[in-house]
Amino acid sequence: MIKQLFSIGIALSLFSQMLWAQWTPVGDRIKTSWAEKIDVNNVLPEYPRPIMERSEWSNLNGLWKYAVLPLGKSIPDSFEGDILVPFAVESSLSGVGKTLGEDKELWYQREFVIPSKWRGKRILLHFGAVDWKTEVWVNNIKVGEHTGGFTPFTFDITQALKNSENNLVVKVWDPTEKGTQPRGKQVSNPHGIWYTPVSGIWQTVWLEPVSEHYITDIKTTPDIDLNKVKVKVETDDNRYSDKFEVKVFEGGRLVAVGTSINGLPVEVSMPADAKLWSPDEPFLYQMEVSLFEGGKRVDCVRSYMAMRKYSMKRDKKGIVRLQLNNKDLFQFGPLDQGWWPDGLYTAPTDEALCYDIKKTKDLGFNMIRKHVKVEPARWYTYCDQMGVIVWQDMPNGDKTLEWQRKKYFDGTELARSPESEATYRKEWKEIIDYLYSYPCIGTWVPFNEAWGQFKTSEIAEWTKQYDSTRLVNPASGGNHYTCGDMLDLHNYPGPEMYLYDAQRATVLGEYGGIGLVLKNHLWEPNRNWGYIQFNTSTEATAEYLKYAEMLKEMIKQGFSAAVYTQTTDVEVEVNGLMTYDRKVIKLDEATLKKINNEICKTLK
Numbered sequence: 001m002i003k004q005l006f007s008i009g010i011a012l013s014l015f016s017q018m019l020w021a022q023w024t025p026v027g028d029r030i031k032t033s034w035a036e037k038i039d040v041n042n043v044l045p046e047y048p049r050p051i052m053e054r055s056e057w058s059n060l061n062g063l064w065k066y067a068v069l070p071l072g073k074s075i076p077d078s079f080e081g082d083i084l085v086p087f088a089v090e091s092s093l094s095g096v097g098k099t100l101g102e103d104k105e106l107w108y109q110r111e112f113v114i115p116s117k118w119r120g121k122r123i124l125l126h127f128g129a130v131d132w133k134t135e136v137w138v139n140n141i142k143v144g145e146h147t148g149g150f151t152p153f154t155f156d157i158t159q160a161l162k163n164s165e166n167n168l169v170v171k172v173w174d175p176t177e178k179g180t181q182p183r184g185k186q187v188s189n190p191h192g193i194w195y196t197p198v199s200g201i202w203q204t205v206w207l208e209p210v211s212e213h214y215i216t217d218i219k220t221t222p223d224i225d226l227n228k229v230k231v232k233v234e235t236d237d238n239r240y241s242d243k244f245e246v247k248v249f250e251g252g253r254l255v256a257v258g259t260s261i262n263g264l265p266v267e268v269s270m271p272a273d274a275k276l277w278s279p280d281e282p283f284l285y286q287m288e289v290s291l292f293e294g295g296k297r298v299d300c301v302r303s304y305m306a307m308r309k310y311s312m313k314r315d316k317k318g319i320v321r322l323q324l325n326n327k328d329l330f331q332f333g334p335l336d337q338g339w340w341p342d343g344l345y346t347a348p349t350d351e352a353l354c355y356d357i358k359k360t361k362d363l364g365f366n367m368i369r370k371h372v373k374v375e376p377a378r379w380y381t382y383c384d385q386m387g388v389i390v391w392q393d394m395p396n397g398d399k400t401l402e403w404q405r406k407k408y409f410d411g412t413e414l415a416r417s418p419e420s421e422a423t424y425r426k427e428w429k430e431i432i433d434y435l436y437s438y439p440c441i442g443t444w445v446p447f448n449e450a451w452g453q454f455k456t457s458e459i460a461e462w463t464k465q466y467d468s469t470r471l472v473n474p475a476s477g478g479n480h481y482t483c484g485d486m487l488d489l490h491n492y493p494g495p496e497m498y499l500y501d502a503q504r505a506t507v508l509g510e511y512g513g514i515g516l517v518l519k520n521h522l523w524e525p526n527r528n529w530g531y532i533q534f535n536t537s538t539e540a541t542a543e544y545l546k547y548a549e550m551l552k553e554m555i556k557q558g559f560s561a562a563v564y565t566q567t568t569d570v571e572v573e574v575n576g577l578m579t580y581d582r583k584v585i586k587l588d589e590a591t592l593k594k595i596n597n598e599i600c601k602t603l604k
Contacts, residue, residue: 022082023063026097030341030521030581034348035093040084046350048128048204049152050381051437052218053302056118060168060205061085064110066096071103075137075169079109085205086128088198091344100199101188102175108201111165121209122158128203128376130172131345132181137169147423149174149182150374150395151430152203154216156236174199180420182397182427184372185337185570192529195571198345203376213237214299215291219265220437221469224309224325227274231258232265233289235299239263243292248285248305250275255285270307276325277306277439279366279600282387284439306384306439310471312485312505320505321603322471322560324389324442328603331389331442331561332596333367334360334577335510338375339570341523341580345373354382355582356567361386363577363589364596369476369509369563372396372448374431383440391443391473391563392435394428396451413479414454421454428459432467447475449490460484476509492531492565493543495551500558507561508554512547513575516540516586521579523571530575531565541588548595555602562599 023040025031043061047053065079066089087094089106100106114123127134131149135142139162144155160166176197177187187194219232233244246266248256258268275283284304291299311323321328336356340347347353353376360368368383369391383390398420416424428446435441444463447453453475460474460483474483477490480499487501488509495511515530516537522528534540551562569576577592578585 023084023095025092025342026095027092029092029523031092032340032342032348032352032581033583034352035342037349037351038084038093043084044086044204044350046378048126048206049377051303051377052215054208054210054300056209058112058115058207060110060112060207062110064108066109067107068098068100068104069107071105071173073105075140075171076107079107083108083200085110086201086203087346088131088202088344089200090197091346092342093346093348099188099197100172100174100176102173102178106172106174106200108168108170108172110168112168112207113165114161114163114207118209119163122156122212122214123161124208124210125155125157125168126152126204126206126208127154127201128152128205129374130170130201130203131198132174132179132183133172135171137167139167140169147181148427148430149198150427151434152377170201172200177399180398180417181423182395184395184397185339190571193573195339196344202345211298213239213242213291213293215289215301217433218289218301218303218437220287220303220305222305222307222309222439224274224276224307227270227272227307229268229270229305229307230265231268231287231289231305233291235291239293241293245290245292247288247290249288250285274307277308277384277387278324278329279387279389282306282385284384303437304384305437308439310442310469312471315603318502319558320501320503320560322505322507329366330555330600330603331367331391332564332599333365333369333388333391334363334564335371335566336360336368337371337566337568337570338373338379339568339580341571350378352582353379356578357382357386357388359578359585360388360567362593364593364600366600367391367442367561367563368567369393369445371566372451374434377434380435380438380440384438388440389442390438390440391445392431392441393445393448393476394424394431396448397424398452413456414450414452416452416454424452424454428463429466432463436467441470443471443473443486445473445476447478449476449478451478453478456481457483471505473507473509486561494547495554495559495562497554497557497559505560506558507563508551508559509563510565511551511562512544512564513566514540514543514547514587515575517574518579518584518586521569521581521584522574523569523580527572528574529572533574537586537588540586541591544587544592545595548599551599552602555599560603 066083138160141160146153217234287303367389472484473486476488490510513531515533569580
């Protein structure tokens with residue numbers, strides 16, 4: 001028996017080495033230290049959806065086959081080589097490093113086996129995110145398609161499965177800036193503030209067994225004024241005969257229960273001493289959501305929630321202030337783009353994904369503006385756990401966005417095509433639906449500056465009506481219209497308050513951009529820029545302090561929030577608080593923490 005186990009161990013070791021031999025990062029760019037920790041047999045193994053968790057699942061990350069073919073071709077008979085999923089084909093960590101382009105399609109293929117204990121269950125195939133248009137086949141049966149580069153989607157593949165090995169094929173088309181779809185900072189010719197394209201699968205792919213009738217989504221809405229929480233439960237086939245039950249736990253102790261039938265949301269009355277969530281005390285309640293059919297529980301998911309409220313109110317001087325839990329709070333944080341030198345949109349490991357948020361807290365900030373990108377679900381859960389308020393941008397898009405210029409209140413909005421407008425509206429709604437239940441989300445930002453900005457008042461009003469529990473920043477630094485909850489100014493490098501709105505909150509959506517070039521931590525050695533550049537960390541830190549003191553005075557005059565550019569360097573931008581490879585914090589950490597804490601407490 002020992003000899004047999006030893007032989008099996010040798011075989012597994014050799015197989016693992018073979019997999020490693022088939023994959024290696026490509027290119028000679030800088031990389032994070034986490035890139036060295038990647039195991040192709042165990043890529044991003046963490047459960048991908050912590051806000052709605054079941055115990056059984058199977059991770060499909062790892063080495064897949066790939067091929068790049070001209071647009072319109074059929075499923076290939078053979079493939080070019082291996083690609084490491086879920087890293088975009090253009091990234092180093094994919095092992096491929098090829099640009100796709102609008103005239104080609106990316107094909108993926110792999111096999112999988114359904115565990116025998118899952119038999120009799122329905123099987124769901126989940127994609128965290130794929131950029132941009134996705135079509136999927138299982139055993140040569142088309143099981144679904146999806147457009148959108150930033151949100152999760154799911155197909156029920158039960159009817160296509162075999163009892164033996166199953167064949168999974170995925171096709172992706174991504175025109176980057178040659179299409180009208182939301183794309184953030186991606187361009188085919190990266191330069192300045194525009195970065196490398198991200199095409200294909202870039203978040204975890206996974207399988208999940210569920211019952212014949214099952215929960216598909218939960219929408220959680222806390223109300224601290226009435227001391228209750230409302231949970232809307234969606235299923236695969238919403239039936240009036242369904243009964244839903246929600247249990248709320250504090251630690252392991254059951255503190256509240258609610259039930260509903262006839263398709264109604266579950267309303268749960270919270271204890272009189274319910275704890276509130278804030279950056280200083282990010283308390284989370286655990287939830288258990290159950291679906292009953294004919295008196296029998298047929299599905300159950302684990303979740304969490306927080307009692308918190310985002311709102312605005314005039315202070316004693318008549319200035320409109322942002323509030324958290326009915327108290328004034330100056331929201332202050334970095335512009336966070338979420339790019340990685342090795343994985344592009346995808347953090348190399350879960351530890352890396354968490355790192356930027358942790359350092360943001362360490363530096364004394366209480367907020368992050370997630371800039372024209374949407375993150376994997378685990379990122380938002382970490383913000384919930386660590387107590388970071390998130391301003392969530394809609395990724396900009398449309399072919400002409402680089403040429404849209406702002407003129408504040410008399411700027412010309414983009415005349416989008418019907419296709420472009422429909423795509424924007426579909427993806428913005430999907431993003432809000434995806435992130436609705438995360439406590440950290442405090443503000444929706446439909447437009448950044450004038451990039452693709454259109455029908456601003458209408459989009460802001462729709463956003464506010466669709467989710468009345470959050471604030472709406474209609475156009476951060478863009479063409480300003482008297483709509484939404486904020487007037488958002490951008491000014492580089494130092495803070496400046498050149499406009500003021502007496503009816504809405506006035507915020508500084510971007511400033512700073514202090515540049516510092518650090519040799520051996522650069523994307524390109526000879527092509528780097530910041531809004532203002534210094535030669536030493538001491539000089540850059542002194543400039544940051546100067547801006548911070550200026551900001552303090554402007555808070556008294558009317559600013560209610562501010563966003564510093566930016567968390568990390570990104571490609572040729574060197575104005576991050578950290579280098580692109582996250583190996584160096586460029587400014588003095590203790591100094592920043594002290595002054596940032598003072599700024600965050602200005603209105604307390």
